[in-house]
Amino acid sequence: xxxxxxxxxxxxxxxxxxxxxxxxxxxxxxxxxxxxxxxxxxxxxxxxxxxxxxxxxxxxxxxxxxxxxxxxxxxxxxxxxxxxxxxxxxxxxxxxxxxxxxxxxxxxxxxxxxxxxxxxxxxxxxxxxxxxxxxxxxxxxxxxxxxxxxxxxxxxxxxxxxxxxxxxxxxxxxxxxxxxxxxxxxxxxxxxxxxxxxx
Numbered sequence: 001x002x003x004x005x006x007x008x009x010x011x012x013x014x015x016x017x018x019x020x021x022x023x024x025x026x027x028x029x030x031x032x033x034x035x036x037x038x039x040x041x042x043x044x045x046x047x048x049x050x051x052x053x054x055x056x057x058x059x060x061x062x063x064x065x066x067x068x069x070x071x072x073x074x075x076x077x078x079x080x081x082x083x084x085x086x087x088x089x090x091x092x093x094x095x096x097x098x099x100x101x102x103x104x105x106x107x108x109x110x111x112x113x114x115x116x117x118x119x120x121x122x123x124x125x126x127x128x129x130x131x132x133x134x135x136x137x138x139x140x141x142x143x144x145x146x147x148x149x150x151x152x153x154x155x156x157x158x159x160x161x162x163x164x165x166x167x168x169x170x171x172x173x174x175x176x177x178x179x180x181x182x183x184x185x186x187x188x189x190x191x192x193x194x195x196x197x198x199x
Contacts, residue, residue, distance in 0.1 A: 009106035012041035013099060013133065015083070015092060016116075017049050017165070019057045020190060021070045022182045024163040028138050031158040032111050033076055036136065041111075042080040042099070043067050046090040058195055060084045069185035093125040096132040108133040109153075114140045117152070172196040 012032050018025065021043075029041050045063050057063075064084055071077035082098055083090040092110070100108060110133035112120070117137045120126050129135070130151050138155045163181055171178050173196055178187055190196065 009040070009103065010036065010038045010109065011099070011103055011106045012036060012038040012109045012111055012136075013044060013080075013096065014041060014111045015044040015046065015095065017057060018043070018045045018063050018067055019165050020063065020066050020168060020182060020186055020195070022163050022165060022168050022186075023180070024161045026070060026183070027159060027161050028111065028113075028155075029077060030074075032109070032136060032138070032155055035155060035157045036109055038076065038109065040076055040078060042078050043071060044080045044083055044095060047083040047086055048089045062189075062193060062195060066182075066186045066189055069189060070183045072185075091124045093123070093128050093132070096129060100132055109136050110134065111136045111138065111155070113138050169196040173198065 012029070014025070014029055014032070016025065025043075029043070032038060033041050045060065045067055047060050049057070064079065064081065067079045071079060080099070082095050086094070096108065096110060100106075110129065112135065114137060117135070120129070120135075123129065134153060135151060136153045136155050138158045139160060168178050168181055171181070172190060178190070182190070
């Protein structure tokens with residue numbers, strides 16, 4: 001990620017495993033960009049997602065390539081490789097600290113789904129995360145909306161899209177189509193690389 005040196009810059013950060021990136025991620029990112037008036041939104045794929053240790057996931061290189069394909073047509077979107085390049089487990093607090101150091105004096109918005117928000121107390125230094133960025137929560141299908149507090153902003157304009165990476169992987173494994181669930185270039189990449197064929 002290049003240095004970001006612009007006063008008043010509003011910078012969104014959307015982290016995740018992105019295994020694979022799907023339309024729900026992209027709709028969330030665009031809704032956040034519009035509603036929060038973001039100048040740029042960084043997709044940050046986890047290098048070694050410590051909260052998913054022991055789960056078989058696609059390589060960081062494959063997940064990174066799929067993200068690059070997915071965001072290539074949106075000039076406001078950028079893939080940030082901080083966590084992929086960092087050795088060891090990926091901790092959000094370290095990532096936000098590094099992004100903040102590179103992008104001062106930008107205002108940072110950390111965008112999470114409700115499931116991640118509920119798990120955040122188990123993350124490394126959750127209080128520090130709230131100091132580094134404004135936390136923006138997006139609702140998930142079939143779950144009550146997160147409570148908006150002084151430290152958590154609710155993304156109100158997010159369409160509720162019932163797509164998950166788990167469902168995409170299962171459909172690939174079962175030989176079912178994933179058209180319209182992921183961008184065409186991502187679908188083609190999954191097919192060419194034969195990702196998610198086995199569980």
